[in-house]
Amino acid sequence: MMRWISDWWTGGTAVVEAASLRDARRLAQLHGESFHRGWGEGEFEAMLTERNTLVHRLKVGRQLVGFAVSRMAADEAEILSIAVAASHRGRGLSRNLLLTHLGHLAGHGVRKMFLEVEENNQPARRLYERAGFSVAGRRERYYQQPGGEHLNALLMRRDLS
Numbered sequence: 001m002m003r004w005i006s007d008w009w010t011g012g013t014a015v016v017e018a019a020s021l022r023d024a025r026r027l028a029q030l031h032g033e034s035f036h037r038g039w040g041e042g043e044f045e046a047m048l049t050e051r052n053t054l055v056h057r058l059k060v061g062r063q064l065v066g067f068a069v070s071r072m073a074a075d076e077a078e079i080l081s082i083a084v085a086a087s088h089r090g091r092g093l094s095r096n097l098l099l100t101h102l103g104h105l106a107g108h109g110v111r112k113m114f115l116e117v118e119e120n121n122q123p124a125r126r127l128y129e130r131a132g133f134s135v136a137g138r139r140e141r142y143y144q145q146p147g148g149e150h151l152n153a154l155l156m157r158r159d160l161s
């Protein structure tokens with residue numbers, strides 16, 4: 001019964017799985033809606049083809065509503081981007097997306113995770129902190145906004161085992 005209610009509420013069962021080349025256009029669309037400097041379809045095609053990049057998609061029913069992208073180097077990896085469609089935020093869907101993504105990275109032999117997050121991005125910081133990341137550094141005036149404003153970045157890290 002609870003499962004039925006949650007499926008009804010979210011529009012279907014939430015599934016996290018490897019993204020495929022056919023997702024490139026939708027991923028670029030989602031990225032463009034979530035970030036000032038969007039990545040194009042070609043950039044996603046390249047990342048989906050490269051062996052050192054891992055891309056997962058979040059589907060709710062038949063809709064692709066989120067993704068996570070990381071780049072691996074030896075036993076380290078950096079989360080390059082993670083997003084959930086605005087229409088599906090605030091329901092805790094990003095947590096499953098991130099934890100599944102991290103599980104696959106661990107399966108590829110990754111032991112140390114890094115990421116950068118804008119200091120005022122509270123939903124992202126909560127997501128990462130709840131997933132076991134901690135602040136390892138701060139970069140002043142790291143991001144430049146379209147209006148010219150500069151924002152600080154936090155460097156976060158987490159060990160995988």
Ligand SMILES: CC(C)(COP(=O)(O)OP(=O)(O)OC[C@H]1O[C@@H](n2cnc3c(N)ncnc32)[C@H](O)[C@@H]1OP(=O)(O)O)[C@@H](O)C(=O)NCCC(=O)NCCS
Pocket residue numbers: 034035081082083084085088089090091092093094095116117118121122123124126127130
């Ligand atoms: C970051 C993002 C992926 C989170 O996805 P989501 O599915 O909405 O996340 P959740 O619903 O799990 O919420 C994450 C946490 O943020 C909190 N949160 C949500 N909105 C918030 C807000 N406006 N202010 C403060 N906290 C907020 C939630 O309560 C939750 O914390 P909790 O687990 O302690 O309750 C999503 O907001 C997004 O796509 N943002 C745009 C892209 C982006 O900034 N990506 C990260 C780049 S580093």
